[in-house]
Amino acid sequence: MRTWEDYKKHVKAIDEQNRIDIEEIEELSSLVTSIIKRRNELGLSQRALAEQCGIPQSSVARIESFKTIPKVDTLLKIMQPLGLRLQIISI
Numbered sequence: 001m002r003t004w005e006d007y008k009k010h011v012k013a014i015d016e017q018n019r020i021d022i023e024e025i026e027e028l029s030s031l032v033t034s035i036i037k038r039r040n041e042l043g044l045s046q047r048a049l050a051e052q053c054g055i056p057q058s059s060v061a062r063i064e065s066f067k068t069i070p071k072v073d074t075l076l077k078i079m080q081p082l083g084l085r086l087q088i089i090s091i
Contacts, residue, residue, distance in 0.1 A: 028066070028069065034084060049081065
């Protein structure tokens with residue numbers, strides 16, 4: 001295996017639970033990355049975003065640092081002032 005992507009592909013192929021776990025982590029990472037990117041594009045600090053959402057700044061920090069997984073209602077509170085929408089698709 002030459003790359004991280006090769007390794008992930010290998011692990012996903014040999015064990016179903018690992019595949020599920022890796023895909024969940026990748027989806028959460030993509031979501032949080034989108035939040036951070038948009039917050040930065042808008043020039044908002046974590047504190048300013050938190051104030052707009054009505055949640056503590058520490059909650060935004062924990063979500064952005066992957067120390068906690070947000071509940072759907074918290075996620076929606078964060079995404080709204082950023083102009084982001086959560087889309088659920090069938091796979």
